[in-house]
Amino acid sequence: MLDSTKVYFPNLNGLRFIAAFMVIIHHLEQMLSIFGYDNYWDNKIIKSIGGLGVELFFVLSGFLITYLLLTEEGRTKKISIRSFYIRRILRIWPLYYFIVILAFFILPKITFWDIPRFNLSFQPNYGYSLLLFVLFLPNLLLNGNGIVVPYASQAWSVGVEEQFYLIWPLLMRFFKNKFTILLSVIVIYMSIKIVGFRFIKHFLYWNNDLQIIRQFWSSFQIDCMAIGGLFSYLLFSNHKLLNFIFDKFVFGITLLLLFIFICFSVNLSFFSQEVFSILFGIIIVNLAANKNGRLLLENRLFNYLGKISYGLYMYHVIAIVSCIQLFKYLDLLKYHMLLLYICVFLTIILASLSYQIIEKRFLKLKIKFSKVISGENANC
Secondary structure (H helix, E strand, O other), rough: OOEEEEEOOOOOHHHHHHHHHHHHHHHHHHHHHHHOOOOOOOOHHHHHHHHHHHHHHHHHHHHHHHHHHHHHHHHHHHOOOOHHHHHHHHHHHHHHHHHHHHHHHHHHOHHHOOOOOHHHHHHHHHHHHHHHHOOOOOHHHHHOOOOOOOOOOOOOOHHHHHHHHHHHHHHHHHOHHHHHHHHHHHHHHHHHHHHHHHHHHHHHOOOOOHHHHHHHHHHHHHHHHHHHHHHHHHHHOOOOHHHHHHOOOHHHHHHHHHHHHHOOOOOOOOHHHHHHHHHHHHHHHHHHHOOOOOOOOOOOOHHHHOOHHHHHHHHHHHHHHHHHHHHHHHHOOOHHHHHHHHHHHHHHHHHHHHHHHHHHHHHHHHHHHOOEEEHHHHHO
């Protein structure tokens, strides 16, 4: 039996935390707006960074998962699909289903955590909503029906991740030309999203079911993960394009473009998520593997916050509503920055407890099914 190979990329834990922090800021202002308190929800940057944070998560996921699968194939001459699924189950399912239990069976019964207007769409569709969450199809529920499940709505992206994990090892194992399949996934996804549904709508029959399918497809965002995978392939194969990507001028221009696009809300039309994904990909591969780069985000604090980033993402809405209710009671809502700090602090506390009590024991089990050890275990 071959020994396990270790893979660790610096800076990426810090990048995970930044992605989670973007989503926290977005949802804090959204919740303040929903509760009717002073907020910055109308700010275009605030409205956009939540989605961009999720896209960053998707590109990161595609980059890391693809690299690990390529490494496993290079090391063992094959990809174990069974072991991959078990690893993903151990990583994703415990916390995901814990949040589902909280959102469906516990928090709705406690008035402290009532969110104005949210329950109106949720309660009449309780069984249907629960079924789709159990089946990891929350993005179909949220995008197709306008139903919002308080404290679990953020899990739509986890559903997308699971849908990605379902098919990705199959593509990586059964298609030998990795570059071609990665590029094909991107082209096919974009073609259906931009051209396919428009053709059907204008020239063929269109109904509500097709509208739901289109909204589901838009949320699927496998192209973001495939773009991450493409950068992973370039790194793994030591492709000559890396010389261009690792150039200081290219990296600087990438950061500048990202800043301009976000701060000035540049309209990128149908190609927004693909353009941002490419920019994120350039940043990721530079932070992870550019020997001339700096360890900008590689420190104990960011490493820890990145390690618990899944919990930060899943618990932050509970923390936000709890803080809003507390600040309302103490008449402190006018201290906006203090509210943000306390929200982040409480989210970190909840995520840390979850990591120690729930997630850690399952993560240790992953090693038994891993030929390539990554993340915290690889950095031991």
